[in-house]
Amino acid sequence: MSFGPFLLLALLEGTVMAAVLALTAVGLSLVFGVMRVVNVAHGEFFMVGAVLAWFVTTYLPFPPALSWLVALIIAPLIVAAIAALADTLILKRLTYDPEATIVATIGILYMLQQAVLTLYGPDARPVPAPFEWRIQTPWFGYSGYKLFVVAASGAILTAVWLFMTRSRAGLVMRATQVDRDIARAFGINVDRVYAGTFALGAGLAAVAAVLIVPIQQAHYLMGHDPLLLSFVVVIIGGLGSIRGTLVAALVIGLSDGVISMFFSPTLAKILATLLVAMVLVFRPQGLFGAKA
Amino acid sequence: MTRKLTGLTASRRAVLQGAGAGLLTAGFVAPIWAQAAPIKLGFQLHRTGIGAAYGRWYERTAQAALKMVNDAGGINGRPVEIVFEDDGTDPKRGAEVVEKLTRQHNCDLIFGPLFSHVVIGSAPRAGELKVPYLVCSEGFHVAGGKLNRWSMQPGITDVRAQVQSMAPWVLANLGKKVTMVFPDYAFGHDHRDYFTAAVEAGGGKVLAQIAIPPTETTFTRYMPQIPTDTEVLYHVMVGPAVLTFVKELGEFYGSGAKPQIFGFIDSLEAVDMASPGLEFLEGSHFWEGHCRNKQPDAPDYEATYRAAVGVDDNGASVSDPKDISTYGHMFSVWETLHIIKAGMESAGYQGAADRQKFVEAVEAMTVIPASLAHVQGEKVFNGKTHQVFGLQFISRVEGGKLVKVHTSSMEDGMYPDAVDFSTQSF
Numbered sequence: 089m090s091f092g093p094f095l096l097l098a099l100l101e102g103t104v105m106a107a108v109l110a111l112t113a114v115g116l117s118l119v120f121g122v123m124r125v126v127n128v129a130h131g132e133f134f135m136v137g138a139v140l141a142w143f144v145t146t147y148l149p150f151p152p153a154l155s156w157l158v159a160l161i162i163a164p165l166i167v168a169a170i171a172a173l174a175d176t177l178i179l180k181r182l183t184y185d186p187e188a189t190i191v192a193t194i195g196i197l198y199m200l201q202q203a204v205l206t207l208y209g210p211d212a213r214p215v216p217a218p219f220e221w222r223i224q225t226p227w228f229g230y231s232g233y234k235l236f237v238v239a240a241s242g243a244i245l246t247a248v249w250l251f252m253t254r255s256r257a258g259l260v261m262r263a264t265q266v267d268r269d270i271a272r273a274f275g276i277n278v279d280r281v282y283a284g285t286f287a288l289g290a291g292l293a294a295v296a297a298v299l300i301v302p303i304q305q306a307h308y309l310m311g312h313d314p315l316l317l318s319f320v321v322v323i324i325g326g327l328g329s330i331r332g333t334l335v336a337a338l339v340i341g342l343s344d345g346v347i348s349m350f351f352s353p354t355l356a357k358i359l360a361t362l363l364v365a366m367v368l369v370f371r372p373q374g375l376f377g378a379k380a
Numbered sequence: 381m382t383r384k385l386t387g388l389t390a391s392r393r394a395v396l397q398g399a400g401a402g403l404l405t406a407g408f409v410a411p412i413w414a415q416a417a418p419i420k421l422g423f424q425l426h427r428t429g430i431g432a433a434y435g436r437w438y439e440r441t442a443q444a445a446l447k448m449v450n451d452a453g454g455i456n457g458r459p460v461e462i463v464f465e466d467d468g469t470d471p472k473r474g475a476e477v478v479e480k481l482t483r484q485h486n487c488d489l490i491f492g493p494l495f496s497h498v499v500i501g502s503a504p505r506a507g508e509l510k511v512p513y514l515v516c517s518e519g520f521h522v523a524g525g526k527l528n529r530w531s532m533q534p535g536i537t538d539v540r541a542q543v544q545s546m547a548p549w550v551l552a553n554l555g556k557k558v559t560m561v562f563p564d565y566a567f568g569h570d571h572r573d574y575f576t577a578a579v580e581a582g583g584g585k586v587l588a589q590i591a592i593p594p595t596e597t598t599f600t601r602y603m604p605q606i607p608t609d610t611e612v613l614y615h616v617m618v619g620p621a622v623l624t625f626v627k628e629l630g631e632f633y634g635s636g637a638k639p640q641i642f643g644f645i646d647s648l649e650a651v652d653m654a655s656p657g658l659e660f661l662e663g664s665h666f667w668e669g670h671c672r673n674k675q676p677d678a679p680d681y682e683a684t685y686r687a688a689v690g691v692d693d694n695g696a697s698v699s700d701p702k703d704i705s706t707y708g709h710m711f712s713v714w715e716t717l718h719i720i721k722a723g724m725e726s727a728g729y730q731g732a733a734d735r736q737k738f739v740e741a742v743e744a745m746t747v748i749p750a751s752l753a754h755v756q757g758e759k760v761f762n763g764k765t766h767q768v769f770g771l772q773f774i775s776r777v778e779g780g781k782l783v784k785v786h787t788s789s790m791e792d793g794m795y796p797d798a799v800d801f802s803t804q805s806f
Contacts, residue, residue, distance in 0.1 A: 094604050101601050210432030211650075212620030220656060222634055228603075229634020304597050307620045309429075313597065348601040354593075 102345020121328025137294025326377020471501025555611025
């Protein structure tokens with residue numbers, strides 16, 4: 089394949105990856121920003137979203153497009169409910185102590201993973217894409233659905249940004265982020281804000297999963313990669329900064345796409361991890377994070 | 381403050397005496413009980429992890445073979461029992477499972493693991509525990525001498541023999557310039573090394589070798605590495621994402637020009653050929669260890685085998701047509717259990733003390749005729765390399781079904797011995 093089309097394919101793949109990364113990482117970033125909780129179970133919320141999408145599309149007697157749309161609504165709601173429950177039952181009782189919540193979310197990670205293994209089984213199962221459309225260039229074919237994923241994640245990120253900056257709930261969340269005690273003094277129900285934020289973060293992971301699962305497959309171990317990459321993105325972008333998350337996702341996604349194609353995917357991962365190490369050493373708060 | 385011992389509270393002495401008596405009794409009783417007990421076979425199963433699709437069917441096949449053996453009177457007149465233990469397709473847990481099956485469950489031997497990295501990680505422990513370890517793994521690590529005298533592969537041909545049998549046909553019928561796509565671990569490396577050697581020996585050329593980690597979930601990024609002058613694309617993939625791999629391959633070529641495609645059925649084991657996105661495979665070829673779609677010339681006993689393992693003529697579960705079997709590989713479990721029976725009977729196997737006699741009895745095996753017990757076909761066992769050799773099949777996808785177009789000969793897969801286990805100590 090000559091250089092031009094090669095680069096085009098690399099950029100396409102990179103853009104898809106950036107979109108997915110941004111969508112997955114924004115939930116993690118939000119939870120850390122508002123609650124100061126490092127949610128290690130984030131990847132498992134993603135996985136549960138994908139598995140729920142499989143259940144919905146398999147058992148609803150609708151055409152693929154419709155049942156997928158239903159999954160896009162139901163799966164995030166269920167995942168958000170699980171997260172809200174986990175927050176109320178576990179994290180709240182630990183008074184959101186940073187070290188304790190890390191260990192607790194590791195526990196949640198294993199509980200979710202093993203529950204899915206028990207109820208859903210160890211197999212990878214395909215979820216049909218809502219539409220089958222292939223773009224044929226003179227050099228290669230490309231899935232039209234992947235481009236839809238880019239557009240959809242752009243729309244969802246815009247919605248999250250509008251929610252945080254324009255809505256009353258977003259204002260309350262930002263107020264809690266800045267100072268939880270003052271927020272409480274102003275009559276904000278901080279417990280409810282925390283439960284809501286945790287649910288929103290998990291719900292966003294589930295939305296990302298429902299978008300992604302037609303180009304992957306639903307599998308109980310699929311949460312590892314999104315977790316790792318979300319952390320990479322969030323550390324580089326700065327925990328808690330949505331803008332930073334977006335920029336870091338673009339940097340990591342595009343460089344991964346290009347480096348994987350022209351060199352090797354392993355090298356791309358090595359460089360991303362090196363970048364994380366560099367950021368931690370020279371700018372621990374991340375590129376866009378506020379100094380702690 | 382002291383506490384008085386009442387009659388109801390057991391004193392330390394009483395507890396120790398009781399425990400001691402219990403231990404003594406157990407010690408006396410156990411050997412007598414063991415003689416009447418069933419033969420216990422340990423099965424190292426990939427029930428979870430990346431090998432789970434194989435594990436599901438290996439367990440079913442083992443249960444079916446077990447029923448057949450027990451219905452026919454067991455082994456040496458004793459009933460047989462299988463203890464299944466999940467290793468999560470993980471080498472570290474594999475070694476622990478070997479330990480657990482041997483020491484805790486007191487199994488007479490262990491069989492069944494498939495994934496080569498797990499086998500390579502577990503076999504040394506089996507050697508240390510001096511327990512026969514019969515793998516169904518295809519890898520060249522057994523015949524290549526990497527393992528030990530306790531490890532054998534009597535149920536399925538190894539990758540080296542498989543790919544060596546395929547190369548002449550591929551070169552003669554599909555093309556001379558080959559690009560290989562394979563999983564980046566021991567099993568894939570066997571494909572890379574021995575298929576490349578066989579292609580070069582046959583006057584062809586391997587243009588590129590593309591290694592993909594077996595845990596990878598997205599593959600499009602690897603495909604531009606396929607050189608455009610490739611005549612034959614050779615693919616073999618494993619793990620939960622095989623369907624994604626084949627789909628993305630189809631997407632990548634789309635409706636444009638594409639090379640001839642030759643795959644190992646591993647890339648599609650447990651995957652429905654009718655899945656959307658796989659239409660491009662029509663007309664492509666596959667290696668099959670055992671033909672998934674029942675062929676017109678299938679021997680009579682194949683119907684009995686399919687019924688026993690619960691697979692229909694299309695290779696799907698009889699209870700769920702969407703549950704596709706790992707038909708191309710799972711016969712190895714069936715055949716290995718029958719080798720165990722034959723080996724134990726010829727060794728006059730009584731208990732763990734006869735494990736060495738069992739290994740020697742299997743080493744003495746040579747020609748194994750095709751039968752219901754050896755349903756995949758006739759085989760030749762090499763006692764020096766602990767490896768069995770059999771026939772390989774090439775099928776073409778026609779109307780979504782795999783139709784056999786070529787059967788290799790036994791000689792196609794033979795190669796000089798790389799090791800002589802029979803001279804090594806136990």
